[in-house]
Amino acid sequence: MLLDTEQLNRNIAEIQEKLDSGDIPAAVRIAARLSNRRLVDIISEAPKETALPFLEALGPVRSARVLSYLLEELAVELLQELNSEFVQEVFIEMEDDEIADIILHLPEDERDKYWALIPNEYKDDVEEIVTYEEESVGAYMEKDFLTGFKDDLVKDAIDMLSKARGEIDNTDYIYVINEDDKLLGVVSVQELAFAARNERLENIMTVKVHVARVNEPAIEAARLMKYRKFKLLPVLDLQDRLVGVMALHEAIDLLSEELAEDFVSISGASAEESYFTPPKDAIKMRLPWMAANVFLNLGAVAVISTFEDTIAQVAILAAFIPMITDMGGNVGIQALSVSIRSIALGEVQIDDVKRVLRKELSIGLINGLALGSLFAIIAYILQREPMIGLIAGIALGFNVIVAGVVGGTIPFLIKKIGKDPAMMTGPVLTTITDITGVTIYLGLSTIFLWQLLA
Template sequence: MLLDSEALEARAAHLANLLTSGALEEAAREQDNVSPMRISQTLKEMHPEDVAEFVRLIGWVRGGNLVAYFPSEILAQFLKVLDAEEAATLSRHLPAARIADVLPSLSESLRSAVLERLPQEMRSSVERLEAYESDTAGAEMSPLFLSVRAGATISATQAAVQAMPPEHHRSAYVYVVDEHSRLKGVISLRELMLANPGDSVDRVMIPDIFAVRDDDSALEAAKRIRTRGLRMLPVVDANDRLVGVISIERAMDLLSSELAGSFLGIGGATEESFFTSPKRAVGMRLPWMAANVFLNLGAVWVITGFEATIEQVAILAAFLPMITDMGGNVGIQALSVSIRSMALGEARVRDVWRALRKELMIGMVNGLALGLLFGVIVMVMQQNLTLAVVASLALSANVVIAGAVGGTIPFLIKRLGYDPAMMTGPVLTTITDISGVTVYLGLSTVFLSALLIV
């Protein structure tokens, strides 16, 4: 029977309604008709106790397949509502990499109970993954991959593929290793199926293969997968022995997390997540906000220098927030593009001049358009041509400055060896505020005599 997208959506919506309404037994009967990922999206919104009851109804094998899609924090919360035996039983049906992810979040007693009840081979894989430093390729790899010994025939390799366990079915490649498990080459499943059964894998394999060391950066490995269009990247140890793989799905997760962290870092909250405790969140946010207070004293100092001008033309103060805020908004736009490009590996530090040229061109066009619009608004409100011209020029200049600073400052901070995401937000805000105030009040002072004529 063929199912179109509308039918699939209807089934998923029906199952979601059953789950959220508490009809767990009926949902258990219907769950085979919906993909595990779709079901997990509904389950992670439910109370862990209800999820546990549903998993007991459908069985631990299917349950493990569903909760494997949970974010690590939610998966850890779910395991905590199970008793030790249930948590261990479920863990046997989770990928070793997922277990290694959540173990640090469990209590010592539950962690020990889970590890003690895992099969020895699986336990060794989990402990090996746990031993890697966080953010390394070894910590993010999966130990599940297909490999055959060099010299094996194509027919024998095809038989090994057909006999592989279900958890290997997503593998796109078969890796060829020597007697010491050192990586020698790779064969795609498509090439394997089309090859002459009597040939050796050595004739068909690609010997020039991209790989990463287990202590290399996981993020750099993810970028390599993306830029080279790979579906899977092998991970080798210091002796070139194949120890795991990083899939394209995991690579996209890493890049997404890095990108989200980059944008959070604009406000100084890179390491914070939804599950961060309020006490720790305050400790992470408050220092940056306190630093902003002192940075913004620069703008206050500039304003006090033009106190006499403001006293004579008080209306100037009314339009000051528009000029500084517009500069901040434009700067954040340029900043976001640069940080995103750096996070995805699209731009390098040496591309700073290219970024500057681009932002200057964009800034001049946007500055002219926004300046004219602002000038018209000021003219309509105050009927003062000089004030309209001053406000228009100040806004235009600040838009150009903000775009240039926002587009280039991440590259400059990176060159100095610091994290652009953590430092650019406060610095950008200070620069655009000071530049906007200086240009606006400076021009107002130059044309003060004309402004005093009503």
């Protein structure tokens, strides 16, 4: 059956209309035609006074799925407004790792209240997950996966796979373990399909298996899954026992979050801040960076003040300073963003800095020549003074080259000393390009001052 996009959009619009008018039963009837992911978008945009009764009317089974897809902060905000009986029913329908995410995002003083609502059979697994470090593999692993023993037959594994459909999400692999839960190998569903029914798993399993440890950084495991195109990655505890799996959707979410955090950090904002951060906390996160920027920008002020006499004699020179510094910042941010993205996704390594340097030099030379020439022409048209146009164009061209090289390579240098390139490069980059652009521009203007005055 083909997806009718127009009908889909009509259904979404109808639900939003029914929610706005307070007709919750009608909204629920229409929701039966939409996926849980579509409902997530609707609930995320709906006001709380309509989202809450809509969730309750959907029932605990559907609500559990929708809440598991929501941003954790929003899911917690909604759960705190729902009655305890309904929350308990929702927890019954959730996976243990999804409940753990909810618990970890609750305020400390409310965790005991919601812990009591977790089904007893889930508590051990949830407790295990929440004890791991926040950014570790253990905190992101899932506990539902398929296992077998080396002497099991293929036909038995296929029967187990058939029974697990609908009950376990992670059914792409069967992990072969021994009596001590030590991982011996892995068999994919495709391998099962083509194997003889009376073959033992030991004879078809892959024994060289990539694994992650519960205490390792989750982002490294996510990168491994991206490189190798794994759907699942087995997770071992410190005693080498198989205790969980990391799923592809978790890896994608982790990589997406890291990229988003990096780009937020470039501007000096905190990666921990979100829409749900209270204003008081947001001010505490932003203000120190802004104060630091004041002192960093004093470098550009000091340079300009050094050329005070030149500006006093040819005042029009000051008009072009913002263009030169802003263009350097823009070019630098472009190169910076590409480098940070490539580092985050593992496309390049720290030792690739020489290759990046050559690339940014070639790009900078061409862009610098083109933009410098364009700016020289514009400056000449505005002032009818060839020397001002030439000086402004040369300064902008050189600043474009410097900005590209600095923006492209400084993340590698900062990463090499063990710091976060996203957090440190934004303010440093703009300071360097401001000082460089102003120094070249006003320095050349001073050298050719006699020509400008003539």
